[in-house]
Amino acid sequence: MSNPDYIITDELQQAVDAAITLERPLLVKGEPGTGKTQLALEIAKRLDAPLFQWHVKSTTRAHQGLYEYDAVSRLRDSQLGDEKVKDISNYILHGVLWDAFTCEQRAVVLIDEIDKADIEFPNDLLQELDRMSFNVYETRETITAKQRPLVIITSNNEKELPDAFLRRCFFHYIEFPDKTTMERIVAAHYPTVKQDLLKSAMDVFFDLRDVPGLKKKPSTSELLDWLKLLIADDLPAEMLGADELRTVLPKMHGALLKNEQDIHLFERLIFLHKQRNGQRNR
Amino acid sequence: MLLDFFSHLRRSGLPVSTTEHLLLLEGLSKQVGVLDLQKFYLFARLCLIKDESLYDRFDQVFQDYWAGKEAAFDLNVDNIPQEWLRMADRDALTDEQKAMVEAMGGWDKLMETLAKRLEEQDEAHHGGSKWIGTRGTSPFGHGGFNPEGVRIGGKGGQGRAVKVWEQRRYKDLDGTRELGTRDFKIALRSLRRLTRDGRPDTLDLNGTIRATAQNAGLLDIKMRAERRNSVNVLLLLDIGGSMDYHSALCEQLFSAARTEFKHLEHFYFHNFIYEKVWKDNSRRHNDTVSVPELIRTYGKKYRLIFVGDATMSPYEVVAEGGSVEHWNNEPGAVWMQRMQQHFSHCVWLNPEKPDYWETTPSIRIIRQLMHDRMFTLSVNGIQDAIDALKTPISANLPGEQL
Numbered sequence: 001m002s003n004p005d006y007i008i009t010d011e012l013q014q015a016v017d018a019a020i021t022l023e024r025p026l027l028v029k030g031e032p033g034t035g036k037t038q039l040a041l042e043i044a045k046r047l048d049a050p051l052f053q054w055h056v057k058s059t060t061r062a063h064q065g066l067y068e069y070d071a072v073s074r075l076r077d078s079q080l081g082d083e084k085v086k087d088i089s090n091y092i093l094h095g096v097l098w099d100a101f102t103c104e105q106r107a108v109v110l111i112d113e114i115d116k117a118d119i120e121f122p123n124d125l126l127q128e129l130d131r132m133s134f135n136v137y138e139t140r141e142t143i144t145a146k147q148r149p150l151v152i153i154t155s156n157n158e159k160e161l162p163d164a165f166l167r168r169c170f171f172h173y174i175e176f177p178d179k180t181t182m183e184r185i186v187a188a189h190y191p192t193v194k195q196d197l198l199k200s201a202m203d204v205f206f207d208l209r210d211v212p213g214l215k216k217k218p219s220t221s222e223l224l225d226w227l228k229l230l231i232a233d234d235l236p237a238e239m240l241g242a243d244e245l246r247t248v249l250p251k252m253h254g255a256l257l258k259n260e261q262d263i264h265l266f267e268r269l270i271f272l273h274k275q276r277n278g279q280r281n282r
Numbered sequence: 283m284l285l286d287f288f289s290h291l292r293r294s295g296l297p298v299s300t301t302e303h304l305l306l307l308e309g310l311s312k313q314v315g316v317l318d319l320q321k322f323y324l325f326a327r328l329c330l331i332k333d334e335s336l337y338d339r340f341d342q343v344f345q346d347y348w349a350g351k352e353a354a355f356d357l358n359v360d361n362i363p364q365e366w367l368r369m370a371d372r373d374a375l376t377d378e379q380k381a382m383v384e385a386m387g388g389w390d391k392l393m394e395t396l397a398k399r400l401e402e403q404d405e406a407h408h409g410g411s412k413w414i415g416t417r418g419t420s421p422f423g424h425g426g427f428n429p430e431g432v433r434i435g436g437k438g439g440q441g442r443a444v445k446v447w448e449q450r451r452y453k454d455l456d457g458t459r460e461l462g463t464r465d466f467k468i469a470l471r472s473l474r475r476l477t478r479d480g481r482p483d484t485l486d487l488n489g490t491i492r493a494t495a496q497n498a499g500l501l502d503i504k505m506r507a508e509r510r511n512s513v514n515v516l517l518l519l520d521i522g523g524s525m526d527y528h529s530a531l532c533e534q535l536f537s538a539a540r541t542e543f544k545h546l547e548h549f550y551f552h553n554f555i556y557e558k559v560w561k562d563n564s565r566r567h568n569d570t571v572s573v574p575e576l577i578r579t580y581g582k583k584y585r586l587i588f589v590g591d592a593t594m595s596p597y598e599v600v601a602e603g604g605s606v607e608h609w610n611n612e613p614g615a616v617w618m619q620r621m622q623q624h625f626s627h628c629v630w631l632n633p634e635k636p637d638y639w640e641t642t643p644s645i646r647i648i649r650q651l652m653h654d655r656m657f658t659l660s661v662n663g664i665q666d667a668i669d670a671l672k673t674p675i676s677a678n679l680p681g682e683q684l
Contacts, residue, residue, distance in 0.1 A: 014324050018314045022305065029334060075501075166332035167301050173334035 006035065006042045007185045015172040016043060025129050025151035027166070030174030032156060033219020040110035040152040049150070050103055054096040055112045062124030065095045065111075066134050066143075089139050097128060101145040108150050115155045122165040130168055177220060179206065189224055193231055201227055208256060211269065218256040226255035287347055291330065294343045298330045305329050319348070482507045514545040516580055516625065518559060520590030521550040547580065553594045554614040555621065556605055573617055577624045585671050586621065586628035589659070592648040593634060599647050618651050626674035628652070629667040633659040
């Protein structure tokens with residue numbers, strides 16, 4: 001393992017192996033913060049392959065990943081009488097896939113958050129990902145992948161992806177890590193953390209995830225951030241309130257609860273809990 | 283054998299295609315996902331299932347199909363039993379127990395018996411030596427001592443779980459139902475047409491060329507709107523009461539609509555709009571959102587779509603205190619007008635047959651309130667509704683006519 005910080009489960013490992021062997025794009029879904037994007041970085045590192053990242057936004061169009069024809073520069077150059085203007089290839093800007101296809105060794109391509117783009121976006125990439133080649137109309141050349149790159153696609157499930165696209169991919173759903181895996185992840189990041197602090201923190205964290213109706217459940221990356229704060233402040237484990245569940249808002253809860261309504265909800269739960277305890281004591 | 287599995291999946295309603303099946307075969311021929319049934323399970327899932335909400339159904343089908351057929355799988359890969367056998371320490375068994383295992387008659391027999399037991403047993407069982415459960419000497423269950431045992435669910439003491447698909451880990455994800463009817467997909471195409479309006483921010487090449495030519499060659503750039511999802515929809519669904527009959531239809535519309543818009547919010551109401559709506563029907567009494575808050579939260583740009591049969595007593599619309607569930611200080615019609623003043627793009631979709639519209643007084647009233655923007659919940663109806671949503675209702679609200 002090149003980066004001990006990233007814990008890869010057996011299931012995911014097998015999915016990646018299959019994608020490499022069969023040279024198919026791997027579509028990864030999962031809750032935010034389960035390390036979908038990290039996966040591509042990690043694979044690139046472990047394979048020692050160059051990584052090409054393509055972060056998709058709502059305005060991203062499919063052809064931007066292939067190439068763009070900069071007509072405006074060419075127009076300007078033609079007005080200035082520049083010699084460059086005669087060769088159209090001077091105005092073709094290479095996209096991520098172009099670079100990955102022409103790379104000498106096998107590359108890793110990350111298409112991040114594909115669901116952010118227009119509904120047609122995945123369909124527009126079908127041919128390119130399938131045949132790993134595309135045409136450049138302006139210069140009438142065909143760019144074919146020298147080595148089929150390993151394509152990792154992540155999705156946050158904001159839009160449904162078209163069937164034709166899904167059929168060509170492998171699909172893996174990253175589950176939220178269970179307690180054991182989470183302990184491994186934390187141990188990889190903070191090997192020196194005090195055991196009692198870690199235990200209370202984990203209890204609070206998983207308890208918080210079980211609270212019904214939370215708008216945004218805290219994720220792995222948030223747990224790690226929170227632990228970082230706790231370690232930095234060197235808080236004793238008792239301060240977290242893990243023993244008496246939901247009696248106080250956990251320390252530094254801002255790192256875990258990112259939504260006003262969630263904090264309110266949690267406070268209400270604490271209130272109810274206190275009330276119930278009070279009745280029991282009477 | 284695998285073809286059989288494939289058709290079994292298809293029969294169970296899982297959307298697997300021939301290409302995916304061929305990919306699975308290609309993988310197996312390249313030694314991916316062989317050697318062990320768990321690897322095969324993961325690889326088959328990777329290839330065939332493209333939606334985590336279908337994982338649970340896949341698990342069930344997989345279990346259903348492969349239970350009792352592991353033996354057949356063994357013919358190709360004969361090192362599974364050994365691995366399973368290594369799970370437990372053989373020496374820990376008494377001679378008597380060993381004899382019992384022998385008596386079971388090996389792996390094939392064991393799996394058959396397992397399938398039979400699973401059918402027979404209908405409650406959790408812990409301890410003992412026959413039923414499936416934990417801590418016993420029965421060959422089935424987990425944490426037990428039988429070397430030929432098959433672990434079912436749960437975390438085992440030794441080795442990793444053999445059959446993950448039996449854990450039904452993805453049960454919670456199987457909440458979404460697949461949109462089945464072709465009609466709705468066609469109707470959605472028109473919803474999508476609506477979603478393709480936007481800011482003028484892309485170059486209109488043809489327009490620019492024309493304008494430039496007209497301009498004697500001086501560049502005159504024309505822009506036009508890009509095609510994108512920019513429409514926000516607020517969906518208000520009638521739930522309970524007379525709508526139960528139509529709820530299936532409504533849910534179809536809802537699950538279809540969820541994916542088509544960038545911003546889609548839904549709330550429920552009962553029969554008619556009063557001062558509050560709610561998001562989660564199971565917590566309708568303590569987790570409500572007031573209509574003024576709704577108006578404050580969602581901008582005027584939101585398209586408002588009501589779905590309801592509008593079939594009720596007319597008092598529920600026009601009278602104060604008319605609601606069947608609580609005392610409303612102001613009649614529903616007033617709330618409806620308030621919403622319309624803010625959300626001027628609104629329609630009402632009615633699953634009730636149009637034949638009844640004229641004869642049901644409440645539908646007549648609500649149609650009037652909606653300025654005739656009531657449409658049937660059908661392909662044509664939705665198309666008309668989408669067209670109507672493009673224009674706002676006129677400002678002079680004829681509520682006083684009532």
